[in-house]
Amino acid sequence: MDFSRLYRLTSAMRRGYLHFHVSREPGPWNSPYLLLRGDIRADKPVPLRRMLGSKTGDFLSTEAVHIRLVSDRIVRMFDEQGFTGWSTYEVKVFGKTDEITGYKGLSVLGRCGPTDDSKARLVWVEPNPEHMGMPGLPVTAVQQKFGLYFDPDTWDGCDFFLPEGSAWIFVTERVAKALKKARATNVSLTPLPEQRLP
Numbered sequence: 064m065d066f067s068r069l070y071r072l073t074s075a076m077r078r079g080y081l082h083f084h085v086s087r088e089p090g091p092w093n094s095p096y097l098l099l100r101g102d103i104r105a106d107k108p109v110p111l112r113r114m115l116g117s118k119t120g121d122f123l124s125t126e127a128v129h130i131r132l133v134s135d136r137i138v139r140m141f142d143e144q145g146f147t148g149w150s151t152y153e154v155k156v157f158g159k160t161d162e163i164t165g166y167k168g169l170s171v172l173g174r175c176g177p178t179d180d181s182k183a184r185l186v187w188v189e190p191n192p193e194h195m196g197m198p199g200l201p202v203t204a205v206q207q208k209f210g211l212y213f214d215p216d217t218w219d220g221c222d223f224f225l226p227e228g229s230a231w232i233f234v235t236e237r238v239a240k241a242l243k244k245a246r247a248t249n250v251s252l253t254p255l256p257e258q259r260l261p
Contacts, residue, residue: 064215066255068236071211074124074131075251079116081163083125083132083156086110095129099230101150101170108153109168117158120249123166129230131169132156137247138167144241148173148221171232173221176214178229183210183260208260 076082085092090105097103111125111132123132138151151167187204211233213226222235239252 066210066212069255070234070236070239070252071255071258072232072234072238073251073253074122075249076124077120077249079118080120080249081113081118081123081158082115083111083123084114085125085127085130086112092127092130095127096230098152098168099129099131099170100225101172105152105168108155110155110157112157113159113163118249119163119165121245121247122250131232132166133169135165135167137242137245140241140245141238144237146222146238146241148219148223169232171223171225173224174217174219175224175226175233176217177227178231179212179214180208180260182212183208185209209257210260211255211258 085095086109088110090107090109091098091103092105092109094103098105098109109130111130114126119134121134121137125132132154133151141149148171150170150172152170154166154168156163156166185206186209188207189204211226211231217227218224222238224233225231226233233255234252242250242252
């Protein structure tokens with residue numbers, strides 16, 4: 064399998080884009096990992112309130128990292144392209160004063176087996192010049208692992224899928240190309256072999 068044709072999808076969390084608090088009232092959003100996996104469904108819209116930022120984008124983040132918001136235009140594109148392995152749920156999103164419309168929560172239904180770090184490569188990484196001299200951050204090059212892999216036989220073939228035991232969203236090249244063509248905003252797509260590991 065050519066893992067360079069598979070990508071990790073994340074909200075880019077670029078400066079200025081909206082970022083949201085999740086309601087503390089009881090509901091399925093109290094189990095965001097299960098909501099992302101589609102293991103539970105929201106029986107009413109998930110309530111979210113502005114935490115930071117003011118810019119809208121096609122992908123928005125929340126303090127509950129497993130709750131990802133996707134714009135209606137991108138949801139329509141996913142549907143029109145016939146991508147598999149995804150679903151959405153309703154959200155109720157508030158800004159400073161008014162409700163922000165045009166978004167859905169993203170669930171990922173496709174699956175593969177657990178990631179395999181044994182194929183990751185070690186790379187010497189230079190420190191970010193902006194962080195030089197900051198307490199607790201390295202000032203010399205360090206070795207970091209790069210590369211996400213899994214047993215291809217465990218993948219169900221969906222365009223959107225999650226590795227076993229993980230909330231990292233993987234997508235196929237078809238999805239990545241469609242998002243680039245649509246000029247989707249505030250999204251990051253990293254080929255799996257280039258993904259830095261924690």
